[in-house]
Amino acid sequence: MRRSKYCGEVGREDEGKVLTLQGWVHSARDHGGLIFVDLRDRTGIFQVVFSPDVDREVHEEAKKLRSEYVIEVTGPVTRRLPGTENPSLPTGEWEMYATELKILNTAKHPPFEIEDDLDVKESLRLKYRYIDLRRPKMFRNFLVRHRLYQVTRRYFDENGFIEVETPFLTKSTPEGARDFLVPSRLNPGTFYALPQSPQLFKQILMVAGFDRYFQIVKCFRDEDLRADRQPEFTQIDVEMSFVEREDVMEVMEGLIYTIFKEVAGVELSTPFNRMSYTEAMEKYGSDAPDLRYELTLKNITDVAGRSKFKVFADVVRNGGVVKGLTVPGGIKYSRKELDDLTNFATEFGAKGLAWVKLQENGWQSPIAKFFSDEEKREIEKLMEAGRGDLMLFVADSPDVANDALGRLRKKIAEKEGMVDDSKLSFTWVVDFPLFEWSEEEQRWVSMHHPFTMPFDEDIDLLETAPEKVRAKAYDLVLNGVEIGGGSIRIHRKDIQERVFRAIGISEEEAQLKFGFLLEALEYGAPPHGGIAFGLDRLVMLILRENSIRDVIAFPKTQKGQDLMSGAPSPVSPQQLMELGIVVKKKT
Numbered sequence: 001m002r003r004s005k006y007c008g009e010v011g012r013e014d015e016g017k018v019l020t021l022q023g024w025v026h027s028a029r030d031h032g033g034l035i036f037v038d039l040r041d042r043t044g045i046f047q048v049v050f051s052p053d054v055d056r057e058v059h060e061e062a063k064k065l066r067s068e069y070v071i072e073v074t075g076p077v078t079r080r081l082p083g084t085e086n087p088s089l090p091t092g093e094w095e096m097y098a099t100e101l102k103i104l105n106t107a108k109h110p111p112f113e114i115e116d117d118l119d120v121k122e123s124l125r126l127k128y129r130y131i132d133l134r135r136p137k138m139f140r141n142f143l144v145r146h147r148l149y150q151v152t153r154r155y156f157d158e159n160g161f162i163e164v165e166t167p168f169l170t171k172s173t174p175e176g177a178r179d180f181l182v183p184s185r186l187n188p189g190t191f192y193a194l195p196q197s198p199q200l201f202k203q204i205l206m207v208a209g210f211d212r213y214f215q216i217v218k219c220f221r222d223e224d225l226r227a228d229r230q231p232e233f234t235q236i237d238v239e240m241s242f243v244e245r246e247d248v249m250e251v252m253e254g255l256i257y258t259i260f261k262e263v264a265g266v267e268l269s270t271p272f273n274r275m276s277y278t279e280a281m282e283k284y285g286s287d288a289p290d291l292r293y294e295l296t297l298k299n300i301t302d303v304a305g306r307s308k309f310k311v312f313a314d315v316v317r318n319g320g321v322v323k324g325l326t327v328p329g330g331i332k333y334s335r336k337e338l339d340d341l342t343n344f345a346t347e348f349g350a351k352g353l354a355w356v357k358l359q360e361n362g363w364q365s366p367i368a369k370f371f372s373d374e375e376k377r378e379i380e381k382l383m384e385a386g387r388g389d390l391m392l393f394v395a396d397s398p399d400v401a402n403d404a405l406g407r408l409r410k411k412i413a414e415k416e417g418m419v420d421d422s423k424l425s426f427t428w429v430v431d432f433p434l435f436e437w438s439e440e441e442q443r444w445v446s447m448h449h450p451f452t453m454p455f456d457e458d459i460d461l462l463e464t465a466p467e468k469v470r471a472k473a474y475d476l477v478l479n480g481v482e483i484g485g486g487s488i489r490i491h492r493k494d495i496q497e498r499v500f501r502a503i504g505i506s507e508e509e510a511q512l513k514f515g516f517l518l519e520a521l522e523y524g525a526p527p528h529g530g531i532a533f534g535l536d537r538l539v540m541l542i543l544r545e546n547s548i549r550d551v552i553a554f555p556k557t558q559k560g561q562d563l564m565s566g567a568p569s570p571v572s573p574q575q576l577m578e579l580g581i582v583v584k585k586k587t
Contacts (some may be wrong), residue, residue: 002020002022002072003020003021003022003072004017004019004020004021005019005021006021006041006042006043006044007021007023007039007040007041007043007044007045007046007091008041008043008044008045008046008090008091009043009044010046010077010091010094010096011090011091011094012093012094014077014094015077015078015079015094016076016077016078017076017077018074018075018076018077018099019074019075019076019077019096020072020073020074020100021039021041021046021048021072021073021074021096022041022070022071022072022073022104023039023040023041023070023071024039024040024041024068024069024070024071024107024114024134025037025038025039025040025065025066025067025068025069025070025071026038026039026040026045026067026114027067028062028065028066028067030063033051033052034049034050034051035049035050035059035062035063035065036048036049036050037049037050037062037065037071037073039071039073040114040134042139044089044090044091044136045089045091046091046094046095046096047080047086047091047092047094047095047096048073048075048095048096048098049095049096049097049098050062050097050098050101051097054075054097054098054099055098055099055100058098058099058100058101061101061103062098062101064103065103066106066107066109067107067109067110068107068108068109068110068114069103069105069106069107070103070104070105070107071101071102071103071104072100072101072102072104073096073098073100073101073102074098074099074100075096075097075098075099075100076096076097076099077094077095077096078094078095078096078097079093079094080092080093080094080095110128110131111124111127111128111131112124112125112128112131112132114131114134114135115135116135116136116137117137120132122549123557123563126549126555126557126562126563126564127563127564128564129553129554129563129564130564133553138550141539141543141545141550141551142551142553144263144264144539144542144543145535145539145551147262147263148259148263148535148538148539148542149216151258151259151262151263152214152216152236152255152259153216155254155255155258155259156212156214156238156255159212159251159254160211160212161212161213161214161238162210162212162213162214163213163214163215163216164205164210164213164215165215165217166195166198166201166202166215166217167195167201168194168195168218169182169192169194170192170193170194170195170201171192171193171513172191172192172193173193173200173513173514177196177221177222177223178221178222178223179193179194179196179220179222180193180194180220180221180222180231181193181194182194183579183580183581185578185579188579188580189580194220195219195220196219196220196221197219197235197237197532198215198217198219198237199449199451200451200514200516200517202215202237202239202530203239203451203489203517203520203525203528204516204517204520205239206239206240206241206489206491206525206526206528207520207521207523207524207525207526209241210241211240211241211242212239212240212241213237213238213239213240213530214236214237214238214239215235215236215237216234216235216236216237216535217234217235217237218232218233218234219232219233219234219235220232220233221233225556225557225558225559225560229548230536230548230549230552230555230556231556231560232556233534233535233536233548233552234534234535234536235532235533235534235535236255236484236532236533236535236538237530237532238252238486238530238531238532238533239528239529239530240528240529240530241526241527241528242526242527242528243488243527243528243529244472244488244527244529245430245472245474245488245529247529248474248486248488248529248530248531249271249428249474250271252476252484252486252531252533253270253271253272254270256268256426256476257270259538259542260424260542263542264542266424268424268426272426272427272428272476273291273426273427273428274427274428274430275289275427275428275429275430276429276430276431277429277430277431277432277433278431280429281398281402282297282299282402283296283297284296284297284406284409285297285323285401285402285403285404285405285406285407285409286402286403286406286480287429287432287475287482288429288475288477288480288481288482289406289427289429289477289480290410290413290419290425290479290480291425291427292418292419292420292423292425292479292480293413293418293419293420294418295325295326295327295409295412295413295418296409297323297324297325297402297405297406297409298323298324298325298326298382298383298384299321299322299323299382300322300323300324300379300382300383300393301316301321301322301323303375303378303379303382304316304322304379304393304395305317305322306375307370307371307372307375308370308371309367309370309371310370311352311354311395312354312393312395315395315396316395319397320395320396320397320398320401321395321396321397321398321401322393322394322395322401323393323394323401323402323405324379324383324391324392324393324394324405325391325392325405325408325409325412326383326384326385326389326390326391326392327389327390327391327392327412327416328388328389328416329388329389329390330357330388330389330390330391331357331358331359331364331388331389331390333357333390338353338355341353341355341392341408341411341412342355344407344408344411345394345404345405345407345408348400348403348404348407349396349400349403349404350394350396350400350401350404351395351396352394352395353392353393353394353404353408354366354367354392354393354394354395355390355391355392355393356368356390356391356393357390358380358385358386358387358388358389358390358391359387360387362376363376379391392405392408410480421544423479424478424479425478425479426476426477426478427476427477428474428475428476428477429474429475429477430473430474431470431471432447432448432470432471432473432475433447433467433469433470433471434446434447434452434454434458434466434469434470434471434473434499435447435466435467435469435502435503437467441504443503443504444466444467444502444503444504445503446499446503447471447473448471448473448485448487449487450496450499450500450503450505451487451489451490451496451517452471452472452473452487452488452489452490452499453471453472453487453488453489453490453491453495453529454469454470454471454472454495454499455469455470455471455472458470459495459498462498462499462501462502463498463501463502466502469502471487472487472488472529473485473486473487473488474486474487474531476531476533478541479541481537481541482534482537483533483534483537483538483541484531484532484533484534485531485532486529486530486531486532487529487530487531488527488528488529489528489529489530490521491521491525491526491527491528492521492525493518493521493522496514496517496518496521497510497518500514536548536551536552539551
């Protein structure tokens with residue numbers, strides 16, 4: 001390579017040396033006799049000067065330069081004249097007077113400037129992703145991602161883990177999100193599935209005696225997308241043998257501690273906080289609670305059920321709950337703001353939102369007349385509310401009340417400036433239910449996945465009281481975002497078959513979908529467990545970005561499209577014929 005150095009690395013030690021630099025023209029300025037070019041590569045910017053007094057032919061050639069031309073320049077490095085330095089650049093004390101110039105390629109005028117903090121539509125950025133990735137901020141994002149990869153691999157290697165690649169073309173076992181299917185040309189009428197996770201393969205590796213496995217792996221889920229979801233995403237995938245829950249959590253805390261110390265320069269306090277699923281839902285309305293602020297949900301079901309307010313009393317009589325949220329200083333909220341909060345709550349299933357302003361002279365609320373003075377005092381005590389505060393209530397099933405108020409909690413915290421963005425709040429959520437009821441399917445389904453081990457003392461409840469069975473599962477939450485989830489797995493065939501039956505999977509279906517796993521469990525499967533971290537989410541949170549699309553090199557839109565390449569796209573009739581596929585339009 002002719003390149004002597006990267007642009008951003010030129011410094012004091014290079015004064016007087018003749019260097020060759022390569023990169024893109026960030027900007028070119030013709031000041032009459034002199035032409036100044038800011039040359040950019042991934043490390044930064046360096047100023048190159050073209051003077052007719054140094055080389056007239058090179059100076060004439062430099063007049064052709066335009067933004068984003070790819071060039072190579074050679075010349076001596078000199079100190080800039082006093083008063084012409086650029087303190088905003090690390091290389092701002094130095095410049096090069098070019099003696100050679102090669103235009104390696106020309107460029108069309110870019111669709112947007114190669115600058116950070118520009119207001120550019122995301123669709124335009126994704127269409128011209130190769131331009132977007134030239135921005136310094138984007139490169140820094142991927143440098144952080146690269147470092148996270150290296151730190152992760154080193155940590156696992158030092159702790160006795162083996163990196164193993166698992167297949168991308170595997171068996172479809174739909175139990176959760178939809179699979180992406182891949183037709184098999186050699187086996188007409190059959191399909192592979194792209195893996196939603198390497199779950200079964202990493203369990204098989206434990207049966208094989210690998211003991212400690214990890215992989216940084218692509219996974220695929222055909223699901224509706226949001227800012228923190230993509231159809232293809234990257235996991236840090238882990239499995240360990242002869243462990244219980246605390247063993248896995250301790251090793252993973254070490255990983256997260258190391259990543260934040262070496263990648264983000266932040267030293268975390270360990271061990272992380274632990275919280276039961278029940279506490280998380282009761283107090284925060286979410287199994288991924290944001291603990292950076294103190295707002296908590298309160299339960300007033302007992303007193304609400306005794307009141308004369310029929311809406312509350314009927315809900316309690318039918319097995320529902322009445323829960324509330326206190327907004328400190330919330331009497332300032334206008335009627336329009338309260339209506340907006342009501343509409344927000346109804347978007348998440350609530351049938352309404354009752355409110356009470358605690359004025360100096362008592363309750364101001366449409367529901368005040370339905371409560372006695374004693375009931376009002378009891379509710380204020382339960383709500384930990386005082387004069388000047390606003391109380392908000394939802395009466396519904398526990399799931400709806402928790403979800404609606406949990407989302408209101410987050411919205412109000414952001415509105416009131418309660419969120420400390422500089423704080424990193426980690427917590428493990430544990431003791432999840434093994435199952436949850438699906439109204440759509442009218443059956444019990446796995447809250448995590450059907451390979452999660454029940455608590456030993458709950459195994460006999462699988463057939464008689466599945467709603468009471470707890471899972472040896474654990475999620476790691478950072479600032480209200482789940483960054484990782486795992487569990488101790490089922491390592492006995494008889495227990496696995498009982499769990500399958502509890503979620504409505506027949507013996508025949510279990511053999512068809514998971515027969516290879518069930519057979520493997522009969523060949524000496526050790527107790528084992530693991531976890532998977534969302535690497536994209538982790539990088540996003542470290543960088544404090546709002547979307548994982550800013551930390552994935554070539555992401556998809558919320559409709560699953562790659563605007564740069566045009567994927568997904570139709571394929572030729574010949575390809576479909578080879579696969580034995582006929583495409584029919586949806587009616």
